[in-house]
Amino acid sequence: MLKENSMEILRKFRDRKLIQAVSKSIEKIAKKLDYVRIMHVCGTHEHTITFFGLRSLLPDNVELIAGPGCPVCIVPAREVDEAIEIVFSGIRVYTYGDMYRVPGTKMSLADARSEGADVKVVYGFNDAIRLHMKDRKKSVFFAVGFETTAPTLAAFISRRLIPDDLMILPSFRLTVPIMKYILSSFDINIDGIICPGHVSTIVGASAWSFIPRISGIPAVVAGFEPLDVMLAVFSILKMILEGKPRLVNEYSRAVSWRGNITAKRYVREVFYRADGEWRGIGRVKRSRLLLRKRFKHLDARSRLSVSVDTGPEFKPGCRCADIILGKAKPTDCPLFMRACTPDRPQGPCMVSSEGTCSIWAKYGGYERIQWHYD
């Protein structure tokens, strides 16, 4: 079994002494720099940063900002409404546990289920197929996710493995276009980017080469252990200091330059890119995957003629929109840990386990801890 081996690797990437040494090096470089804002765009990176308390290991002038890294948080309310309309028309809807609780304009799929609608939570598309084969009920798979999730579904579709009467409601979004969007926004100042490791295993490190080239800031593809993130920060600061922004692949143990060619081929074969709405952000060019014409027979939107009205994306007071874009921290939101908690979430960032608010709430990411006990 490979487990001894993999735990050994994990241990090295969590080694306190090594991490503290990197922290010292970061401090040294940071002394020579102004305020540095580094953004990551992955819920799992935020998890690593908060869970391991990494912000407390960084100097005051280095800030780690969570960008749009939660594929559930950014699904527009109207697409949740579509799934809800479908399920209330008597068709079963399969979805992931995180998506299940995200509110649309009026309610979530979880609310719909408590009103008697047939919603089933699955871990992956293969679970949906398994349940479908067993129950043989007309159903829809509510497909959300980034570049990482789309290939599995695409492979099933490409190989004609989708059973009759199982339709797809695609709500995929792409992280490369949103990164372009963020970097071209005038009101978000970022000095460096930590690129998402999981997404990069699919799209390849090369997908991010536009960051130093066009925006002139350093970018590092990073893994998900604390040492990975600390090395990424170190590497970004070093490039800033030297004035030589480049793309660095820190996560070379998993990410290649070109990515997963097979996965990309499946996605290209099955989906095309369209402009897409992002919750709290608005329309982002070529950021959405929709089913190609020859797979239209699987598309729940065209087969079921779903139509929903638009409505409010967020509850009054909720600052998820700013939090998703990294313009605000969860602690800047008046609802955070008051009206909005993991047990009673009000906005998508608290609902999803990948959401910044949920991660901060569960793992005490509120602030840099003042530790004066040594």
Added chain:
Amino acid sequence: MKIGRIDKGIGVFELDDGSTIPMGEMHVVISTDSYTVHPLFFPGGDIGKLAAVGSINDVVVMGAKPVAMLDAIVVEEGFPMKSLETIMNSMLRVLTEEGVALLGGDVKVMPRGGVDGVVITTTCIGVTDKVITDSGLVPGDSIVISGTIAEHGATIMALQAGLEVEGELKSDCEPLTKVIEIAKSIGEIHAAKDITRGGLASSLNELAEKSNVTILVDEDKIPISENVRVYCEMLGIDPLVLASEGRALIGIPSSRAEELVRELRKAGYRQATIIGRVVDRSRYNVLLETVAGGRRILEKPLGEIVPRIC
């Protein structure tokens, strides 16, 4: 006498592991709990053992010697008699070993679907001359843990996820009688608590909050078995929020803590160790120095425990 408390005893408002009835120099300690677990049988025990051990431990961590138990069992119609017998026997085995008398009980059958297999409620009664609470920590105390955490929770989660755990994971379900006996023999226990639902994170938060102190914990010192680590890593779950069913946290002055650890290890609790210390109350209940050396607040577990997907 007012509702919720007898004289100066511990009652419903303290939300301690059990309640006490003062009887002159002595105290009767009493605790009740309902037990449901899915699956009913798991490596290291079954719902019967769990029901006996759980209530015994609640009484034991309050410093009492458990003497008697009552039980109430609700069984789903059609539940195999043989399985019920096995469950009853595991319960009785614990009681025999612990010298606890089963004074009475009740069995009810509910229609199919009315209950998931078996639900057991147990009430344990103990006696002591000195009650230990979960609110007596003072700055300068150390926090001692009696063994590896999350064994029970990881076993159950892995089974629920459909993983094979035989030979790899095993519930830590066992009475804490001996642990507390050893601690009492060393003396000066300021607080004790058994780690159950919500795991170490929840128990530490409760201890700190009720004692009005802050606890500093070094994550590197928390004993976790290699197999539990691997499963938690695989399932994307934090072992600090997973349940134990046979582990105690003991708050004792730092000057005595090493001695307690030594005695516990001598008695076979080889993983017993000091995981943290108590300081003056700050804004937080529990502060954690993480394995990576970073620092964060250790929150009470919030929301459901959901495996991380990516």
